[in-house]
Amino acid sequence: MKFRIFILFFALAVGFSYGQEVTSKADNYFYSYAYDDAIIEYNKQMQQGKFITNNQLLNLADSYFQTGEYNKASKLYLDINKNDTIMSAHRFNKMLQSLAKISEQERVKAFLKSKSNSLESELVQNAEFNYLLFDKKETESAGFFIFTLTGNSEFSDFSPAFHDDKLLFSSGRKNKSKRIYGPSGESYLDIYEADIEKGGNIGNVSVYKGVPDSPFHKSTPFYSSTTGGTYYVLSNAKGKNLAFDEKGKNALAIGMAYEGGLFRFLLKDLSTSFYYPFYDDENERLYFAANFEDSYGGTDLYYVVTNNGQVMSEPINMGPRINTPGNEIAPFVYDNSLFFSSDVFYGVGGMDVYRSNIQPDNTFSIPVNLGEGINSKYDEFGFVIRPGEGHELMGYFSSNRPGGKGNDDIYGFKVAAKPGPRTLIFKGKVVKPQYDEPIAGVEVKVLDNNGGLLSQMFTKEDGTYQVEIPYTDIVSMEMIKDGYSTFRETYNPKELEELQKAPLQVQLASLSDIVKEKEGKKVLNNVNNFFFETGKSNVNIAMTAELDKVVDAIKKFPELRISIETHTDSKGGSSSNKRISEKRSQAIKAYLLSNGVSSENITKAVGYGEEKIINNCTNGVYCLDFLHKQNLRTLFVIDNYDAISQ
Template identity: 65%
Template sequence: MKLKLFISIFVLGVTTVLAQEFTSKGDRYFYSYAYEDAIREYHKQMADGKIMTNHQLLNLADSYFRTRQYDKATKLYLDVNKNDSIMSDHQFNKMLQSLAKTSEKERVKAFLKSNEKLAGELSENADFNYRMLESSSDPASGFFIFNIGANTAQADFSPSFYNDKLLFSSSRKSKSKKVYGPSGESYLDIYVADRDNSGNLKNVQVFGGIPDSPYHKSTPYYSARNGSIYYVLSNTEGKNLAFDEKGKNALSIGMAYDNGFFRFLLKDLSTSFYYPYYDEKAERLYFSANFDDSYGGTDIYYVVTNNGQVMSQPINLGPRINTPGNEIAPFVFDNSLYFSSDVFYGVGGMDIYRSNILSDQSFSIPVNLGTGINTKYDEFGFIIKEDQTDGFIGYFSSNRSGGKGDDDIYGFKVNAKPGLKTLIFRGKVMQPPYDEAIADVNVTIKGANNEVLKQVTTDNFGNYHIEIPYTDVASIHIAKNSFASFEETYDPKTLEEMQKAPLQVRLESMNDVLKDREGKKVLDVNDFYFASGKSTLTPDITFVLDDVVKKVAMFPEMIISIETHTDSRGGKSSNQKISQARSNAIKDYLLQNGLSNSNIKSAKGFGEEYILNNCKDGVYCLDFLHKQNLRTLFVVENYADLVK
């Protein structure tokens, strides 16, 4: 069997897998990665009438999956999933992969909705990528891909830029390398090659810039800033392989400087580390591993470093990036994370994805680079840089048909940064004055024709995150019953600015702008007074009315009635007339300054009909007591509906 290069088996050490408990020949073959032999022995077991446990049935399903017999794998996965709860998230992913490969995507989507234990990000990622891949526009169109001349019949993979050269891993035969048992090929070694003007490779030779070893050395990454190479190597004790108490030899990550100094960065005899990538700007060392907190198979992690020293525990990139499948080969370029995953919603086995790194170090939805580069086979180890002539140049590995070996290195050229361009709307909704988070707020993104593109609700911390395919015009609508609403429309320029930082929105509660008065819910605005016998709006009055416009505009569905009252001084008829004139003047001003007729139910003058105290006709009162009756109320008529 050919070595699957960290993709299928994710084990590169010499191991007898002593940790497994074998109950049949089928088990022994399965845990030795001899899947065709395992299938044969499991069938013999069933033919002999021996009972297959659900664990063995899952092993058989996995064996079918590994040998691309997806119809048979699907049936077994579904049977076990129906009758038992032993299926891991990683096996659940393989079940969905099998379903997807047998053209049952709708069934895949139904399983996603029914499985509550899977992360919500997984369903969102799947829905986004399904819609994108099924659309007419291919996000990876424009790729010019070529097979490099330096590939061999053995495995060649994991390219890395090394100044004007290229480093890569290979299992091609070498005098200094023994044969690695499971693959029948040499232990992996790191090679260096010159790059010509077309991007092809020549003058291939074993790379001498790191300490020699007869065992695995692979997946290099060169950091020009600190002059060091990060790579994977077998754990050794002196000149011999080092094993844990269960007989397992794992892979570690080491760092070698240009001056020959070497140190181990990540080493554990029981845990293998894969695909190091050093982000010089963030001083983060990214890698792949399968820890206990994995979301499925192998996840991508990072550690914080300082001058080559590891300064933190491994940090999982979280469910936006990591899935029930395997995620490997991280690479950061132009504030985007590229990596490969065999999650079920891809094109083939391992697909290449791109995710934007956001300002708060979270990630956007990973976008499949599409059929311009991904195939039904495995694509991984993607790297890219600006071409000296025009556009971008890069390399990746694939075991697609037509290559020279099981895994070949391919070069590519492309005019624009690959991957579908998206828009991200994210931020937090809070309530002033203390900026308390508001949960369950509706956040809606609309397109140029006011069509709803996507809608979410804020979480318990008031946060929201929406990602959509790029559009030139979009608007955001933020609203919740009994709170103010927010709306903003963006053009290409403002959309670009909006991507740079989260949008913090403060929504006032309706109860913060209302008060109870005279048994009614009214706008909480300052009192104001007209000149005696006049209905003319003074600057002091219009200042308050502008506040009315502002408060009603915060709640566009609000309906108010204007009620104006006088005191008892003067005749009843004249008081009623002047109060009506004042209500009319107020209504006219509000309509001219932002409110619509739908916001104003009525404008009435009540004169001295509703005196608040004993200052009625014929009763002597001081001026301040008469003034208590001079008032205008803005009564909220639909309060009950607004707070439902």
């Protein structure tokens, strides 16, 4: 079933339209989910020349969208978006979805690019990354073996969850203890259990007795062996009657039923519905879906911190890396990865299953679409997985794809490894060497083995960066900012594996940190003075440590252009001093070139001999040896300092 019908299961028509702008017969049809009738009435309203508001035009666009008339829907969305700022983030997602549905994928990408400055940066990155995966066919090799369960009914069966050797799930199948829920034509939802048979099929389906009975909705269960309780969604009720807020709305709460029979509400608000609870035993977090005011679009994923089953925090939105202008539902954590479903515009179809890796700092990687191995142009949600027989993994999910028994059916799957394309994450912080001061605006590039650009970004105000790419064996990372040193490193598969375990902090030195004024020139200040043996011009071992500092400086600042200047004292003849000085400069140049410095980095290598004595120890003047030694020096002059220090 479409997501609109899925949510419809959880809301009473009597209260769902309250607070909406109802000014016509067409509006009444729209807010009662009678989209075909709403289309007829809205068009009749326009043909009769009656005024129609932008809100009503958006309702008409939504009606076309819900009935599969994506050409008409996209035209209306685009017109309204062009002429008015009334378009919400959720409608923006529908606009791009409708364009994608009519094979206007390139137009979607162009629209996304043109609006990138006004959209969440995470949304743009997520979209570009998933488009890249689709272009590279990375999502087509998931290796799923999918099978239909014989235990499905002609009604809606969805939201599977493991309970030891049994499977819990939600269903709208007829039940003597349940009344018919008007909007769906099926019974109020109930929770069922079934035996998981060898091979993954299910049998012996019966009503689950682990939660208190109710004539209203009970659904989307999750059982935790750690807490010994079942988390599930239920209608707010007072005894045998539904409970409504002051606007006449009935919503859904999340409750927990312990194995001993104790029940308590965990999340309850008469005006807000909560969906799809999942309890993470390791982190003691209760994940769920809801639509609060801080939503990024439709239904977002949230979590609360718990302690011994008690909710200890306000609901925390999982942020724009996970949540989008679309709807996000059905969170499930397995092997340090978050699986969930979303109908965001860059997916395969309606609701698709995504996987996001949970990082060591509890942030999330870019969610990747599991691909057409499990997703289709219809809705897939309620994904769960665990180890199966042998070395394989097995699990279940819900879908309304053709060929099932009911509106929704539960499907089983087997897969050799944790599903989803492999990715690489490069994240960390760029700082100055002293005091770890962050550097903003550093360009971070990730390159392939041939130097081709795979991805790029700029560090944030706090110096942090995060870049993600599809997996590749050999990757280089480059960090550049004018006036700072350059970081370049190439990683092999083993090094890449280590890099995924912890953030990488990179230090970039400022050019001013390695430069000083000397003799009226800008010279490298990280090089200590060194001395050739008397009368010789060969580079000795004692000198290499200082010359290696020059190599390192040019490696960090590859745009440097330097002149090598050597000087002697006034001892000996002027011509011989000039000659030995020139040989020394050439020897230094040769050493630098042999150790990776490009000839483009060396403007000239000149020997001045005794032409530029810096004290009074000229020819014929008596000086102590330490004064003569002051004139024995080598300078590495930066010729383009003004150009590169901006």
